[in-house]
Amino acid sequence: MVVSQVRANTVVALQPGRRLGLGSFALAGSTMLIVWVAVASLLGQGRLAAVLSAGRAELAAPLLAGLVVLTGICERIWPAERRGVLARGHVQDACFLVLHALVVIPLMTLLSVGSATLVGRYASWVELRPLQNWPAMVLVPVTIVAMDGANWLAHYADHRLGFLWRFHALHHSQEELSVLTSFRAHPLMHTTGFILASIPVVALMPARPIAPVLITVYVCLGTLQHANLRLTYGPLGRVLVSPAYHRLHHALEAECVNLGVVFTIWDVLAGFARFPGRGGTAGLTGLRGRPVPVEQDQAAPPIPLLLAEQLIAPFLVRRHAR
Numbered sequence: 001m002v003v004s005q006v007r008a009n010t011v012v013a014l015q016p017g018r019r020l021g022l023g024s025f026a027l028a029g030s031t032m033l034i035v036w037v038a039v040a041s042l043l044g045q046g047r048l049a050a051v052l053s054a055g056r057a058e059l060a061a062p063l064l065a066g067l068v069v070l071t072g073i074c075e076r077i078w079p080a081e082r083r084g085v086l087a088r089g090h091v092q093d094a095c096f097l098v099l100h101a102l103v104v105i106p107l108m109t110l111l112s113v114g115s116a117t118l119v120g121r122y123a124s125w126v127e128l129r130p131l132q133n134w135p136a137m138v139l140v141p142v143t144i145v146a147m148d149g150a151n152w153l154a155h156y157a158d159h160r161l162g163f164l165w166r167f168h169a170l171h172h173s174q175e176e177l178s179v180l181t182s183f184r185a186h187p188l189m190h191t192t193g194f195i196l197a198s199i200p201v202v203a204l205m206p207a208r209p210i211a212p213v214l215i216t217v218y219v220c221l222g223t224l225q226h227a228n229l230r231l232t233y234g235p236l237g238r239v240l241v242s243p244a245y246h247r248l249h250h251a252l253e254a255e256c257v258n259l260g261v262v263f264t265i266w267d268v269l270a271g272f273a274r275f276p277g278r279g280g281t282a283g284l285t286g287l288r289g290r291p292v293p294v295e296q297d298q299a300a301p302p303i304p305l306l307l308a309e310q311l312i313a314p315f316l317v318r319r320h321a322r
């Protein structure tokens with residue numbers, strides 16, 4: 001099914017004639033269950049505060065903060081699309097950054113622990129014991145690439161399944177892409193990715209953790225891709241998702257292309273890769289018809305109210321839609 005059809009049929013703004021989306025509530029319930037498993041397990045071990053603190057150190061590392069600031073400066077000097085520093089899209093995405101720091105980072109940490117706990121408890125057969133003797137310099141890169149593949153699969157599901165698209169649509173609704181758009185995501189958009197990514201981690205590295213700095217570097221690469229820059233990474237852009245490559249994924253008329261999170265390999269294998277040309281114009285981004293409430297709409301309510309509408313929208317589905 002063409003992505004735009006999914007968008008048209010399933011995503012809604014707050015209007016009359018909507019029903020509650022059961023799939024959305026099921027996702028919320030599953031997320032709460034995984035978080036509960038993580039909290040219960042960590043409380044039992046007396047490690048809840050330490051793990052939340054370690055998660056904060058990985059996902060809100062000074063390296064990431066520095067990258068966001070530096071990218072923001074570069075966006076002022078070499079923008080793909082020139083606009084004011086306080087453009088509505090930037091301000092709204094800054095609010096999502098605050099939400100990310102306060103809510104999403106602890107949620108991600110607990111989803112990671114809860115998913116790994118559940119996979120380890122009920123699907124321990126996925127553990128590939130013979131691989132445990134491989135040297136770390138082989139096993140760690142293999143695990144990270146496999147995790148990226150799981151994230152690609154989750155992203156593919158976001159675009160193919162209506163109830164997941166309802167959450168992902170908020171991310172795609174941004175018409176003024178910037179590095180801050182990396183944080184414009186519904187908190188419940190992350191659940192599928194963490195469930196799927198925990199499988200290769202449990203399979204390949206059940207007994208040893210991945211070095212936090214590698215997770216931070218992975219997150220940095222995933223954040224940079226939304227920069228408002230014409231950056232293609234040159235030859236490296238054939239392997240790593242660059243801002244120019246990911247911008248094509250956010251294009252207004254985008255079909256299912258460039259789903260890669262950090263590596264392009266999965267798009268290449270699936271036939272979804274569309275590499276950017278040199279010096280091309282920055283195409284428009286966002287969702288045609290604005291099915292999600294957006295700040296660029298002249299009739300948009302004040303920022304806090306709009307934020308609430310954007311977060312509630314996935315739970316309200318147009319009648320007769322999936």
Ligand SMILES: [Zn+2]
Nearest residue numbers: 155159168249
């Ligand atoms: Zn997407």
Ligand SMILES: [Zn+2]
Nearest residue numbers: 171226246250
């Ligand atoms: Zn994106």
